[in-house]
Amino acid sequence: MNYVRDLHSHRARHFSQNGEDGVIERLFELLGTTNRRYVEIGAGDGSECNTRWLREQHGWGGVMIDCAHGDPSIGLQQEFVTAENVNEMLAKHGVPEEPDLLSIDIDGQDYWVWQAVSPRWKPRVVVIEYNAGVPHDLPVTIPYDPNYRWCGQPNVGQSLLALQKLSEKKGYSLLYASAPNAFLARTSILPAGYRQVSAAEAAQISFVEKIYLRRRWKSDLRKLSWVTV
Numbered sequence: 001m002n003y004v005r006d007l008h009s010h011r012a013r014h015f016s017q018n019g020e021d022g023v024i025e026r027l028f029e030l031l032g033t034t035n036r037r038y039v040e041i042g043a044g045d046g047s048e049c050n051t052r053w054l055r056e057q058h059g060w061g062g063v064m065i066d067c068a069h070g071d072p073s074i075g076l077q078q079e080f081v082t083a084e085n086v087n088e089m090l091a092k093h094g095v096p097e098e099p100d101l102l103s104i105d106i107d108g109q110d111y112w113v114w115q116a117v118s119p120r121w122k123p124r125v126v127v128i129e130y131n132a133g134v135p136h137d138l139p140v141t142i143p144y145d146p147n148y149r150w151c152g153q154p155n156v157g158q159s160l161l162a163l164q165k166l167s168e169k170k171g172y173s174l175l176y177a178s179a180p181n182a183f184l185a186r187t188s189i190l191p192a193g194y195r196q197v198s199a200a201e202a203a204q205i206s207f208v209e210k211i212y213l214r215r216r217w218k219s220d221l222r223k224l225s226w227v228t229v
């Protein structure tokens with residue numbers, strides 16, 4: 001489990017929201033790169049996202065997709081991604097079949113979009129948001145709705161356990177989680193000594209956060225619509 005602590009210690013916020021830049025950088029130090037290509041679904045306007053540091057400091061390239069923003073000068077395409085069209089979008093924007101990084105942060109239907117990505121695309125590392133307010137032992141996600149848009153509602157996304165179970169089916173291992181992001185790698189490329197960790201092992205949440213999230217689930221989230229997966 002030393003690698004969980006190692007990834008946690010490398011959190012660094014350059015252009016990301018919660019230290020993802022440093023964790024992603026460390027993962028590729030450990031796993032290596034192939035084409036230094038990325039695809040980020042849900043990148044906002046590109047100023048605060050998971051791939052800007054790679055592009056500007058490490059010479060990576062790729063496509064970012066967002067429903068509300070577009071800027072071709074940085075590879076940002078304005079598209080509304082759903083489970084029905086995600087593969088069409090990947091093909092349309094020339095995403096290679098084995099990009100080094102896939103990041104999904106669409107504040108809601110993340111589970112369903114990741115599930116829908118064809119086995120044709122096999123990124124080495126995947127970063128996906130999860131709902132840290134859901135207990136780690138519940139494999140639940142919000143119901144699928146292709147028209148869903150986040151407007152501040154609390155039952156967003158999926159639990160970490162739901163994401164872990166889905167990723168196993170797709171050939172990925174959960175290595176680390178720091179609310180609200182989970183970090184996964186293709187199981188076939190893991191270094192010696194690395195393995196899938198449980199949702200509870202992967203998450204690095206402080207005692208204060210645990211109390212807050214437990215109360216939030218009991219008082220608010222559990223009453224909302226969830227699908228067990």
